[in-house]
Amino acid sequence: MSVSPDHPRRVFGVREAAAAVLTATVALYIALVAFGNITDFDTNRQFVRHVLAMDTTFRDEDLMWRAITSRAWQDAAYVAIIVWETVAALVLIAATWLWLRRRDMRRARLLSSAGLLMLLLLFGAGFIAVGGEWFAMWQSDKWNGLDAAIRVVLLSGLALLTVHSTGDRSGPARSG
Numbered sequence: 001m002s003v004s005p006d007h008p009r010r011v012f013g014v015r016e017a018a019a020a021v022l023t024a025t026v027a028l029y030i031a032l033v034a035f036g037n038i039t040d041f042d043t044n045r046q047f048v049r050h051v052l053a054m055d056t057t058f059r060d061e062d063l064m065w066r067a068i069t070s071r072a073w074q075d076a077a078y079v080a081i082i083v084w085e086t087v088a089a090l091v092l093i094a095a096t097w098l099w100l101r102r103r104d105m106r107r108a109r110l111l112s113s114a115g116l117l118m119l120l121l122l123f124g125a126g127f128i129a130v131g132g133e134w135f136a137m138w139q140s141d142k143w144n145g146l147d148a149a150i151r152v153v154l155l156s157g158l159a160l161l162t163v164h165s166t167g168d169r170s171g172p173a174r175s176g
Contacts, residue, residue, distance in 0.1 A: 012102050015166045020099035022159035023112045027092030029155070030119060034085040037078075048078040050143040051131050057139040066134060084122050091115035109163055116160040123152040 012020075037044050050056055052074045054067040068074060095111035098104055127149035131137045137144050 013166075015162070016099065016102075016105065019109075019112065019159075019163045019166050020096060022155075022162050023092055023099060023108075023115075024096040026116065026119065026156055026159050027089055027096050029152075030085055030092065031089035034082060034089050037082045037085065045075065045078050047143055047145065048081065049074045050140070051135050051137050051145070052077060054135055056141070056143050057136040060136075063136055066136075081122065081126070084118065088115045088118040088122070091118065105166065109166060112163040113160060116156045116163065119152055119156040120160070123149040123156070128153065 049071070052068040054064060057063070068077075091111055092115035095108055095115055098108035098111060127137075127145055132146050132149070138146055
């Protein structure tokens with residue numbers, strides 16, 4: 001196999017291997033989540049409906065004005081979540097491919113970062129902040145997805161930090 005001078009193979013160090021493995025792990029996870037949401041559409045649709053309707057919260061009248069009870073809006077939110085998860089999975093799969101090819105580490109970092117940031121937005125801002133706080137999901141015994149969201153945020157954050165630890169270290173040395 002010949003290697004183009006424009007795309008020389010780089011040494012795959014421990015940091016790059018860790019970035020590839022973590023990117024692949026998150027890609028597999030979110031691909032399975034999206035696949036499950038598509039093939040078992042109704043299960044998590046019910047989850048989204050209950051969270052948005054706030055029907056299993058303490059039903060505090062000072063908070064219930066936030067509830068979204070329109071089935072159309074609830075379903076639109078759920079479809080948007082599935083689309084977002086699917087796009088994030090595809091971006092992370094492409095990033096994994098680039099890590100494994102070892103030809104364009106900058107692009108692998110870029111795609112990994114994009115996919116991981118998508119998940120941090122969805123699960124951090126979407127599920128933890130909006131679902132957990134705005135729609136008071138934390139109050140529900142049955143429809144509380146905060147633990148799962150926190151796991152995704154932690155895994156995605158760890159992967160993002162690892163990906164960025166592989167940054168280009170060929171620049172000028174820093175003086176201390």
